[in-house]
Amino acid sequence: MTYIQLSYGDLVLPALLVVMDGVLSIVLRLRLERQLAIAAVRMVVQLVLVGYLLTFLFAAVSPLWTALAACIMVLFASREIVARQKRRLPGISAYGLGAGCMLLAAGTVTMFALLTELRPDPWYHPRYALTLLGVILGNTMTGISLGLDVLTNSLVRERAAVEACLALGGTRYQAMLPVVRDALRSGFMPIINSMAAVGLVSLPGTMTGQILAGVEPVDAVKYQLLIMFLIAGGTGLGTLAAVLGGARLLTDHRHRLRLDRIAAQG
């Protein structure tokens, strides 16, 4: 396996493409230049740091360090889920729901892949455990945040319909079913679109990364298929858990709709 190594100097010219975007924003008065600059700087700092961190973790091969890194990744993902909501669940329940669902979904499918398919030695080897978790978290996070966003927005919009069903003796599960179905459909959509388009419209990251690193395309495809199956499973589990959990948090034991528990984004 051979690959073309890059130095930091090699990245200067490509970075000018981001500067070009900034110039476009200024010229067209899009007012995106500040956001663009912050996002670009964040990306560089985060990736460089994670590069060094992964180097340390891969050398240490410690279950404790690996578990700690995984927990931090889940916490950042849950924070990101909350940040993407237009209407948020209040306080700790929003973070708790996000983190719990991410841990359940991404944790389950990552363990499944490590213990049944990849079987690295040791099974928690961070080269496999953390990279798999990272890819699955990123995609599961999108499904969960979309599902929760549609759930809360639909409940506000469809309040009269939900309460009509409740007022006529429907349970909270019966009343929220149409909204829950919409939210689940939205959460599943990105992975369905992604599976349908992969290979035709897009060459996904894991596969292109491996091909660039010198792996035979047919072997890289097998890895990509594994990743896509894992993402589909993780997204399904995570979105289902988040939407059902969100629906439960927005009702109470007396089968009342509790939109007073939603806080609009400030």
Place this chain on the structure above:
Amino acid sequence: MLSVSGLKRLHLSVSFDLQDGECVVLQGPSGVGKTLLLRALADLDPNEGAVKLDGTSREAMPAPAWRRQVTYLAAEPGWWSDTVQDHFSAWDDALPLVTRLGLPDDCGPWPIPRLSTGERQRLGLARALMLRSRVLLLDEPTSALDPASAAVVEALISERMSNGTSVIWTTHDDAQARRVASRIFAMGQGGCIRENRL
């Protein structure tokens, strides 16, 4: 009998009894809390106080069972499905009631947006009446209706009352209040209630 004791919801604090087959009309300016009171009785919002039906506390039964007995009908009913008939568990059973309320007998497959505001209000009433509840909480049930349609609704509710159904009815129409009610509760600012017997 519906017995309400110390019911508290926001600024409201209410106690009263409602006999079987009795109709009480709630009146008062908009925003005074009439809808709040009806929703609290149906246990649709968090509230405090004792509400009993024939001596059985609402907490003693699951909330859906309570609402099938004490049913709230919003002034603008909501719709959870696309067509008229999808809102009824047994459309054929509901059809005589729906047509009596002035909707055409072929309206079953109609999409809800095809109905006028008044038709939607009558359909919402038909949907609630199909439950045959012990207590009906009607929030301005004829506000979008012409006088003839309102008379049909009043007659229908009167029939139910003669069969023992109790009704709490909010309306801004004084003449209607005198026609349908045995007592009128006039709600004032701050949620205070003054009772007028007819």
